Amino acid sequence: MFNDGNGNGKGLAGLYDLSQSASRPVDEALREVVANEVIDQINREFPVETLRSPSDADRQRIQERINALVGVSFRRNNTYSGYQTDSALAAELGRRLMGLGFLDLLLPPARTDLSEICIYSSGLVQVMKKNSVRWETLPELKPDPGEINRVLDRILGPQNKSLNEANPTVNAKLPATPHNPGGGRVKALHPVIAPPGRNPSINIRLFEQKPVLPGWILDRQMMSAEMMDLLRRAIEQGYRILITGGTRTGKTTLLSALCNFLPSAWRIVKIEDPEEIWIDRSTVQTIEARPAALGTEIQPYTLANGVDDALRMSPDYLILGEVRDGHAGLSLFRAMMTGHSGACTFHADNPREAVRRLTTVLGADAGVSPSDALQLIAEAIDLLVQIGIRDEVRRVTVIANVAKELVNGDIRFEPIYRLDDPSPESQPHWTKVGNLRPRILAETSL
Known part of the structure; x- marks a missing residue:
């Protein structure tokens, strides 16, 4: 009635x-x-x-x-x-x-097949489906500027954040709900810096609705079962792992899957900005960075702050969602080179580029000389996992040991698995070219 x-x-x-x-x-x-x-x-x-x-x-x-x-x-x-x-x-x-207005048409339970949503400042709406690397336009969805602003206010309001001319860019979280337990991250730009200035430009990255299991990676042929078994052994033995890849290659997704291999009794501390990795166990403590509050005396809490605090929390394994600057990298690599086990991700299209970019950010942000940066990286990382996109499908392209001694002043990689160049119709195939190096624990002097 x-x-x-x-x-x-x-x-x-x-x-x-x-x-x-x-x-x-x-x-x-x-x-x-x-x-x-x-x-x-x-x-x-x-x-x-x-x-x-x-x-x-x-x-x-x-x-x-x-x-x-x-x-x-x-x-x-x-x-x-x-x-x-x-x-x-x-x-x-x-x-x-x-x-969340028109967004409810794109979020669970209405849709569970999307990984990303973007709203252009012109009003155009595009989505990216899971396991895809291409955007799709939704011409039937045409939210007006008022609706877009109302939705954004509903997201930002409970987080005490706002988007305005004085604060034209904001990072926020899409709150977790019973239908969307993974939540998501939100990036919004004010019309004043996002021409044509009709409405805000918004990008939403949706997180997985449940913990990512290793089987999910194998089902999508991101790597072989033998490669996954090698990474399982490395994680269980506390190897220090760097996962590198370009935009949307699945770095965080792979790291989330590998976290399932961490021994159940271990105390895990993860530092993120924002929280993305979902580890389904009670012995996980998350530390989340936050920016300075505009117009207040509240100071920023950085990834480097999070790493420094984590070291005082007796972790068995450290996880840094992504090395985004030299300060965070220096804090993490210092911890790992002195014996702390851990893993992190970094944006780079190949191992050599990863070394160059890490050296650059360590120097630019933290004042580390190139030679010291190279030695720091070599001593801090045991294993590098590179992800790429081949034929519009995400694949692990290389798993390599990181040699502890520099060769001619540069880091040397010792490949263990390498993705073969496929023919157009063949299944992916990886060649085993080496073995996992035993981890050498750092000696601590009193």
């Missing part, structure tokens, strides 16, 4: 002539009038806290009330719109009032 707003209960048949329920064109201005009337009434009837975090029962109750009010409002404005039109508007208002 629905209430017409005057206390009169009516069924669907009382609200609509179902024999004439075909959708009819409705003037856009009138549609907006009806929407605003319903939104105002719902905001008066239900507490803000309930609308922001409705239970399943609340959601059903509020949606039923929206359904009723939409029909009442159209009749009040002397318009018969049709059942389909009313239902579509009511569903849209439900998303706007209790969820």
